[in-house]
Amino acid sequence: MNTHVTQGQAIAATARLVEPPSKLDEQDPLCHPARDEIELAAVLHALSDPMRLRIVAGLAREDKRTCGSFDLPVTKSTCTHHFRVLREAGLIRQRLEGTTRLNSLRREDLDVRFPGLLESVLQAAERR
Numbered sequence: 001m002n003t004h005v006t007q008g009q010a011i012a013a014t015a016r017l018v019e020p021p022s023k024l025d026e027q028d029p030l031c032h033p034a035r036d037e038i039e040l041a042a043v044l045h046a047l048s049d050p051m052r053l054r055i056v057a058g059l060a061r062e063d064k065r066t067c068g069s070f071d072l073p074v075t076k077s078t079c080t081h082h083f084r085v086l087r088e089a090g091l092i093r094q095r096l097e098g099t100t101r102l103n104s105l106r107r108e109d110l111d112v113r114f115p116g117l118l119e120s121v122l123q124a125a126e127r128r
Contacts, residue, residue, distance in 0.1 A: 038090030046089035059105040
């Protein structure tokens with residue numbers, strides 16, 4: 001096994017380590033679909049789960065909440081999964097603040113894309 005590293009290889013490896021993140025990573029390190037990429041099937045699937053619907057209803061009442069601020073009767077990994085499904089479906093936006101993720105409902109994007117859908121779902125959930 002050859003463990004010899006040339007000076008050029010060492011410089012290239014160091015440059016990769018100290019290279020600043022790309023502009024895209026700085027702006028949005030988490031995957032969020034653009035407004036026109038939000039699909040109805042993904043939104044309806046995300047809202048079909050009672051825990052995810054509870055999260056969305058909580059964000060409709062109070063925006064910019066941390067994941068831990070929701071009292072959900074599930075494990076932390078399951079909670080993480082639910083937030084990921086909501087984010088990837090385009091229902092929520094997550095913003096990193098240190099090690100915390102702040103969650104916001106993408107109400108305006110959803111209302112433009114699917115007028116009246118979110119309000120109807122939230123009203124139906126409230127009546128339950």
